Amino acid sequence: MSRIVTKIQxxxxxxxxxxxxxxxxxLLAMFANNxxxxxxxxSFLTTPVEIQFGEFEIAKPLLLWINDGLMAIxxxxxxxxxxxxxxxxxxxxxxxxxxxIFAAVGGIAVPALIFxxxxxxxxxxINGWAIPAATDIAFALGVLALxxxxxxxxxxxxLLAVAIIDDLAAIIIIALxxxxxxxxxxxxxxxxxxxxxxxxxxxxxxxxTPYTLIGVFIWACVLKSGVHATLAxxxxxxxxxxxxxxxxxxxxxxxxxxxxxxxxxxxxxPLFAFANAGVSLSGISPEDVLAPLPLGIILGLFLGKQIxxxxxxxxxVKTGAARLPEGTNWRHIYGVACLTGIGFTMSLFIGTLAFExxxxxxxxxxxxxxxxxxxxxMGYTVLRFMSGKEARPVSSAxxxxx
Numbered sequence: 001m002s003r004i005v006t007k008i009q010x011x012x013x014x015x016x017x018x019x020x021x022x023x024x025x026x027l028l029a030m031f032a033n034n035x036x037x038x039x040x041x042x043s044f045l046t047t048p049v050e051i052q053f054g055e056f057e058i059a060k061p062l063l064l065w066i067n068d069g070l071m072a073i074x075x076x077x078x079x080x081x082x083x084x085x086x087x088x089x090x091x092x093x094x095x096x097x098x099x100x101i102f103a104a105v106g107g108i109a110v111p112a113l114i115f116x117x118x119x120x121x122x123x124x125x126i127n128g129w130a131i132p133a134a135t136d137i138a139f140a141l142g143v144l145a146l147x148x149x150x151x152x153x154x155x156x157x158x159l160l161a162v163a164i165i166d167d168l169a170a171i172i173i174i175a176l177x178x179x180x181x182x183x184x185x186x187x188x189x190x191x192x193x194x195x196x197x198x199x200x201x202x203x204x205x206x207x208x209t210p211y212t213l214i215g216v217f218i219w220a221c222v223l224k225s226g227v228h229a230t231l232a233x234x235x236x237x238x239x240x241x242x243x244x245x246x247x248x249x250x251x252x253x254x255x256x257x258x259x260x261x262x263x264x265x266x267x268x269x270p271l272f273a274f275a276n277a278g279v280s281l282s283g284i285s286p287e288d289v290l291a292p293l294p295l296g297i298i299l300g301l302f303l304g305k306q307i308x309x310x311x312x313x314x315x316x317v318k319t320g321a322a323r324l325p326e327g328t329n330w331r332h333i334y335g336v337a338c339l340t341g342i343g344f345t346m347s348l349f350i351g352t353l354a355f356e357x358x359x360x361x362x363x364x365x366x367x368x369x370x371x372x373x374x375x376x377x378m379g380y381t382v383l384r385f386m387s388g389k390e391a392r393p394v395s396s397a398x399x400x401x402x
Contacts, residue, residue: 107305136347
């Protein structure tokens with residue numbers, strides 16, 4: 001058990017440091033797009049990149065290669081984490097998963113309803129209802145790390161579990177609501193690739209190369225199908241074996257997760273942040289922030305997440321469906337509820353799927369940053385100054401319980 005706790009703590013350390021990198025890159029992108037480097041920033045993102053094999057061609061600007069290509073690797077890692085947590089981790093039993101499930105459901109539903117309340121009569125913006133429903137795990141854990149030992153490890157694990165369920169919900173939302181112009185032929189080819197992955201898994205193939213090659217094939221098919229290409233990463237991840245046939249060797253899933261994590265945390269997500277967080281502040285007035293789209297996003301992230309996550313946790317505990325994590329109190333839970341309002345990466349990503357208009361996308365970027373910053377500040381303040389005494393060190397017995 002102590003080994004499991006050590007792995008979780010190592011994971012949290014990596015995620016929190018990645019959160020600080022994302023903060024720096026987001027500020028760098030805003031500086032680049034509001035300075036003499038604005039032209040270079042735009043030229044960089046619109047650089048055409050083309051791959052052609054016979055009659056098959058993928059030609060996109062660099063921005064879309066980042067959003068459709070590199071983010072597929074990010075979602076591949078998310079898929080690995082979801083499978084691991086469901087099979088053997090914090091979501092492997094209802095007693096463990098109950099509280100984060102309740103929290104995630106509230107944290108998705110209430111922000112979406114708040115956004116819809118402001119935009120229900122706005123046909124041009126209502127499609128962004130899922131933007132404030134997302135949580136950025138790296139940013140949230142980064143802010144939590146600033147609180148230090150004032151919060152118990154169990155609270156960090158709760159936040160991690162909520163964010164993973166949130167990511168799973170985002171995957172489903174993208175598949176169901178952000179898909180258009182379906183190509184049945186491309187989907188059928190992707191299904192053939194999916195069948196190949198299942199066959200590899202059933203045959204207990206432990207080498208990762210065959211899964212990778214089929215995953216790339218599925219990605220290309222899904223990209224051409226009209227379904228967002230990042231879903232190919234999740235499909236591929238779910239086929240990676242969790243247990244090696246040789247007990248002396250590392251699990252293919254664990255090894256792949258370990259190998260990918262640093263690349264995703266320090267290259268892919270920072271590149272995505274740099275490409276998508278460059279808010280142009282030119283010509284923005286207070287009236288622009290009070291429009292239905294930005295209000296729905298800002299209040300959805302800041303108020304919706306607080307109300308949804310904290311409210312559903314309170315209902316779950318008071319009805320006996322779940323219990324508070326070891327060593328936590330309601331002020332801890334409220335602080336975490338605030339931190340789940342840090343949408344950033346996932347909110348920006350859903351925004352790129354919901355809108356194509358540059359003006360709307362710029363409004364989304366500004367609103368996500370404002371809502372995320374307000375949520376992060378509120379969460380830090382609650383956990384740092386209002387959550388009670390500094391948490392005592394976790395004992396070996398408590399570590400085993402985690």
